Amino acid sequence: MTGLRHHGQTLAFDGRGQGFLPITAAVDDAIAAAGFRQGIAVLLALHTSCSLTINENADPRVLDDLQAHLAALVPEAGSRPLSGDGPLRPYRHDDEGPDDMPAHIRTALTCTSLSLPVAQGRLLLGTWQAVYLWEHRRQPLRRRVRLDLLGS
Amino acid sequence: MTGLRHHGQTLAFDGRGQGFLPITAAVDDAIAAAGFRQGIAVLLALHTSCSLTINENADPRVLDDLQAHLAALVPEAGSRPLSGDGPLRPYRHDDEGPDDMPAHIRTALTCTSLSLPVAQGRLLLGTWQAVYLWEHRRQPLRRRVRLDLLGS
Amino acid sequence: MTGLRHHGQTLAFDGRGQGFLPITAAVDDAIAAAGFRQGIAVLLALHTSCSLTINENADPRVLDDLQAHLAALVPEAGSRPLSGDGPLRPYRHDDEGPDDMPAHIRTALTCTSLSLPVAQGRLLLGTWQAVYLWEHRRQPLRRRVRLDLLGS
Numbered sequence: 001m002t003g004l005r006h007h008g009q010t011l012a013f014d015g016r017g018q019g020f021l022p023i024t025a026a027v028d029d030a031i032a033a034a035g036f037r038q039g040i041a042v043l044l045a046l047h048t049s050c051s052l053t054i055n056e057n058a059d060p061r062v063l064d065d066l067q068a069h070l071a072a073l074v075p076e077a078g079s080r081p082l083s084g085d086g087p088l089r090p091y092r093h094d095d096e097g098p099d100d101m102p103a104h105i106r107t108a109l110t111c112t113s114l115s116l117p118v119a120q121g122r123l124l125l126g127t128w129q130a131v132y133l134w135e136h137r138r139q140p141l142r143r144r145v146r147l148d149l150l151g152s
Numbered sequence: 153m154t155g156l157r158h159h160g161q162t163l164a165f166d167g168r169g170q171g172f173l174p175i176t177a178a179v180d181d182a183i184a185a186a187g188f189r190q191g192i193a194v195l196l197a198l199h200t201s202c203s204l205t206i207n208e209n210a211d212p213r214v215l216d217d218l219q220a221h222l223a224a225l226v227p228e229a230g231s232r233p234l235s236g237d238g239p240l241r242p243y244r245h246d247d248e249g250p251d252d253m254p255a256h257i258r259t260a261l262t263c264t265s266l267s268l269p270v271a272q273g274r275l276l277l278g279t280w281q282a283v284y285l286w287e288h289r290r291q292p293l294r295r296r297v298r299l300d301l302l303g304s
Numbered sequence: 305m306t307g308l309r310h311h312g313q314t315l316a317f318d319g320r321g322q323g324f325l326p327i328t329a330a331v332d333d334a335i336a337a338a339g340f341r342q343g344i345a346v347l348l349a350l351h352t353s354c355s356l357t358i359n360e361n362a363d364p365r366v367l368d369d370l371q372a373h374l375a376a377l378v379p380e381a382g383s384r385p386l387s388g389d390g391p392l393r394p395y396r397h398d399d400e401g402p403d404d405m406p407a408h409i410r411t412a413l414t415c416t417s418l419s420l421p422v423a424q425g426r427l428l429l430g431t432w433q434a435v436y437l438w439e440h441r442r443q444p445l446r447r448r449v450r451l452d453l454l455g456s
Contacts, residue, residue, distance in 0.1 A: 008342060038160060039300070042420075044421055044429075045430075047430050048433055054264050054265070065257070072241075082381070083381075088236060109261055115265050117194065119160060126197075126296070150302055150343070191310050208408055214397045216397075218409055223386065225377065225384075228386075263415060263417075267419045268348060269346065276348075277348075278351050278352070281351070302454055
């Protein structure tokens, strides 16, 4: 396969607040519209308080448990002391409310950039995989995701 | 360097249960077989309960400590309460046993997709780096990893 | 856009010890020097004790809170027991001191490889995003980051 080309565009998503927004179909639509059959898709969330992640596409309890566990690892109340015992230490950055700094940390502990295979004109994923925009802020926000395609 | 091409294939690995399976050599073999000298390799684990990760290739105690720490951050018994104190909250999704939901969370906290440089016909890694399939389920499973090469 | 080409090079950074070293400008300089206008940039930290991450470029308190939270999730003193209670379990791998094994774990919980869009001759990032080399070792170290460009 020769004659590769590149195509870049920005997708926008109207969020619904904290949690998982499936974006696989929107990416597949963009791949089809750009006329790509095979290659790779590179996705970047253009924000520092939401993630891109791949996880279970079937049982919604998986996403609920994921959300709850990340909330416990990165509580809104602050960071655990190094000793492991005692009260949580409040964050210093809280300009936009109690969900501000946890959102930055949750982003750092997950992924903002994904590289994915494209085959037969769409994302090639495992049977149980879906791509999600993982919103860490509480309020509904409009989010932008850059999509770059390399292939043919 | 012009005349780039794309090659995609799926690699299969017979796992040995929870822990680290080195896959650097298998990826290098595929790069050589496909005749690539330079470019990039994109890897995607086609599952939601194992990761791809890069870490120490020398001292096996590093991998043991990594496994133990992730097990403590994402215990099989459930999530820590938001207060930090009190009993763990059991997961709601446990269809496939106590290692089911923790595997999804451990996957989300690490990586399933990696983009790596290819040079001189193989992966270009740091001196102490190896690529691992990080299995989070207890039982031995056959796992598939998609490999896409872009380069020449 | 056709006629894609590939360019690979290794960037070196003189670190300042644990924390965040901004590398966006250095990557942008390399993109310009290599004459790329659009495509993707693939970055790989060639080490197992530092990460590449994207986060806030404005308020330095975000980076301070990030550092503190990761230090609490992966303490130098060891891993939390699975029960959640009781003393931390020391790491087995400590060849290079108390910051050795935590650095490997912190690397595994973040990212070492990033794929990013290139447009108009530089990285295309969100308004508040910067790319950082996140050093997890205490001492200043010289770190190498591989940069691969695919595009035109």
